Amino acid sequence: MDLRSISRGIGQFICNQGALSMLNAKLTSFVNPVFLTGQKAYAAFSSFYQSEKDYPCYFYDGSCSHENIEYLANSLPIDCDCIVAIGGGKLIDTAKSVANRLNVEYITVPTLLSTCAAYTPLSIIYQSDGRIKQGEHYERAAYLCLADLDLLVHSPKSYLLDGIGDTLAKWYEANAAVANLTDDVPVFVQAALQMAKLIQQVLLNETDAAIASLTSHQVTPAFKHIVETIIGLGGMVGGLAGRKARVAGAHAIHDGMSQFPQTHQYGHGIKVAYGILVQLAAEKKMTEIEELLPFFTKYQFIHRLQDFGIHENLTEVMQQIAEIACGDGQTFRLAVPNCTVAQVVEAMQYVENL
Structure with a gap:
């Protein structure tokens, strides 16, 4: 099994x-x-x-x-x-x-x-x-x-932002993956999708207050909501959906990026957050990218490979990341079925020029 x-x-x-x-x-x-x-x-x-x-x-x-x-x-x-x-x-x-x-x-x-x-x-x-x-x-x-x-509430802010980036991807990946299912959508997967939407809403609406709590080392309802969302709801989406909607394009981009030592100093969630934008670009959901960019800018999520320390041979690096993201056993195809390396490179180039 x-x-x-x-x-x-x-x-x-x-x-x-x-x-x-x-x-x-x-x-x-x-x-x-x-x-x-x-x-x-x-x-x-x-x-x-x-x-x-x-x-x-x-x-x-x-x-x-x-x-x-x-x-x-x-x-x-x-x-x-x-x-x-x-x-x-x-x-x-x-x-x-x-x-x-x-x-x-x-x-x-x-x-x-x-x-x-x-x-x-x-x-x-x-x-x-x-x-x-x-x-x-x-x-x-x-x-x-x-x-x-x-x-x-005494943990470092950088790791909280890591968790927010990783968990925010739950909605964008699950939404794309479920939309592409061709057979019956199990009730558990439907529940995971609804939970992923709640995750997006909590993170977009309560991150400010949670960061203020972390800065002052004072536990507040917003801080607890963010903790429950990152650890609990984030984990439950995968537990309910299984392989059908646990991860998709954003995590596949992370996996490709991890092959480059320049990115190792950046947390998992920071790279996954970048992957959200690449996935959305590959899906041609440019309006959603525009809606997300203010959030990315406010909390300084990186959206250019050059800001990850990759300055040379950018096109070749994009090609290698895309080859891994689209490779056998990878999950980018859950978001964009039949995607090609060229499509993913094009999406990365679009994000690079935002």
Whole structure:
């Protein structure tokens, strides 16, 4: 069975102030849980969590590569029965892959607002040099996600913008993908599309207030809405829609861009946001691009390859990105069926000249 086609959800999603105060009680369901984290993430987490036991703590190398995943899977205690993943998207994706190899439960504690990784039963795996390698889909979803608003309201703004860019793509990708379905549209996919529209509305209307909350380190309703949207609703769209509408053109452009070292300093969501514009241009939805541009400008989302640090051989770079985006197994064709490399290059050139 293709795991990409299965609709499945998280065990529990708790998104509140002081959510980490529940972690000790939740861990009593396990005999030998371990923490898996990164150095910065663990420092942030420790400011908001009071441990009742001395749990073993392991650190990943920041790569989310198969090499580090295998190393960690071989390093954890043989009697480990739960992994508590504390960190951002790459850390949590690493933990999910390790948990899958060990066949154990995992709990996610996001410390950044950059992706919906804390909610979704899949990982994006990278080469050791930072290029994207593949996606992995798992039968097991998280036992629990604890999104502590007190912790997250102290997270960096750049990662919040990352999460907004990545999550905003849910509407544009799902809308295009569902419109191109030729068979019956399952009710779960219809629900995912409606949820994706809500995501767009929340992000366009409440980002200002959420950023103000983050700047002042004060939890507000708008901040909670954005957290719920990025982590919860963003993850649920893929969980409901499966492969039919989880990702489309914007993420395919991201995957192509990841092959170029100049883009590695920019977050996943910043590249996906650029991909939204390229997808819309390929769909010939120029009016929607015009409607989005003020939002992109206000929050400084990049919409030119040159601003990603690519200054030489621009046409050749576009060609290579387009070849990957349109390649076998990629998802640009969900947005634009039968698209060609030339069409994607033309769309990128249009966006470059905005």
